[in-house]
Amino acid sequence: MATDKTDKKKSGAERVAIFMMSLGEECAAELLRHMGPKEVQKIGTAMASLERVTRSDIDAVLKEFSELIQDQTALGIGADDYVRNVLRSALGDEKAAGLIDRILIGRNSRGLEALKWLDPRAIAEMIRHEHPQIVAIVLSHLDPDQSAETLSYLPERMQSDIILRIATLDGVQPAALQELDEILESQLSGKSTAKSSMIGGVQTAANILNFMEGTRESSIMESVRQVDEDLSERIQELMFVFANLVDVDDRGIQTLLREVNTETLVLALKGADEELRDKIFKNMSKRAAEMLREDLETKGPVRVSDVEAAQKEILAVARRLADSGQIVLGGKGGEAML
Known part of the structure; x- marks a missing residue:
């Protein structure tokens, strides 16, 4: 996070935006075709918000890209066996299973993957009349926030x-998943016409609830608790909430702060306890911490819903950084990573 505007560092998305804009429209468009919906949205937003890009900014980005390229090799590492072995070695069999399926099986799921480009309201309209089990499978395949x-x-x-x-x-048979994918692909295109894939599970449910608005999250958890108290406790243990950021190491907090704007942080900290506030202050420069304290003190009353929204926004950034391996999250369930 850059509180001091005279010393603002470009975020990762901004650096990518600068690099792509320096290539020209045709090359930038070609690169975007190979990205997922979240990357396109993030980079597009960064492009639209860039102001006063200096020659030194461009030179720095191009230098960074050049250094990264020099470290690459021509080795072909896309083989399925290689991906499976690396992920299992890094994460263990249990944690790697779902990710392997998302990468290797999901890459051919054109219908399910196409849903990621749709507005959530449109997805809801498409699946609202389907059997709840079908809806559960579809939502398990999407990213948690969506x-x-x-x-x-x-x-x-x-x-x-x-x-x-x-x-x-507890998994979906590949044949059933393929049939569902074909139905969705047919609907999306306007046409009328052995091992289970590791989709769903307690962690998936916890990840989705992490992105729900606070009151709805509580209501759903209470309903789940009435049906299966043990299951509700297992879900709760795996949920990573804003207060859990206190367990992130200092380097992780510093990485996170670089990606969060000041206004969002101020709103989020209005609902944080002293321990987490101190953790944030400790990982900022003395001047930035003093300015943040002043902003908190002068900030008037805010709505609880605004505080929750700001905290959810920061948690979304934290999960993205954790998914890319830049930080490690420690949730209430003691998981090392999310």
Whole structure:
């Protein structure tokens, strides 16, 4: 995070935006075709918000790219066996299983993958009349934040049932997944016409609930608790909430702060305890910490919903950084990584 505007560091998305804009429209468009919806949205937003890009900014980005390229080799590392072995060695069999399926099986799931480009409201309209088990499979395949927003557009009476089904989903047979994918692909294109894939589970349910609005999250968890108290406790243990950031190491906090703007941080810290505030202050420069304290003191009353939204936004950044290996999150369940 850059509180001092005279010494602002460019975020990763901004550096990518600068690099792509320096290539020209045609090359930039070609690169975007190979990116997923989240990357396109993030980089597009960064492009639109760039102001006063200096020659030194461009030179720094191009130098960084040149150094990265020099470290690359021509080795072909895309083989399925290589990917499976590396992920299993790094994460263990249990944690790697779902990720392997997302990478190797999911790459051919054109219908399911296409949903990631749709607005959550549109996805909800498409699946609201399907069997709850089908809805659970679809939401398990999406990214947690997109699943959470899609779930919020579904009837409230369905939401806790779907979370229960996601949490107890123990895999989907490839043939069934392929059939569902073909149906979705047909719908999206406007046409009328052995091992289970590791989709769903308690962690998936916890990840989706992490992105739900606070009151809906509590309501769904209470409904789940009434049906299966043990399952609700297992979900709760795996959820990573804003207060858990106190368990992130100092380097991780510093990395996170570089990606969060000051206004969002001020709002989020309005609802944080002293221990977490001190953790944040400790990992900022003395001047930046003093300015943040002043902002907190002068900030008037804020709505709880605004505080929760700011905290969710920061948690989304934290999970993205954890997924890319830049930080390690330690949740209430004692997991080393998310």
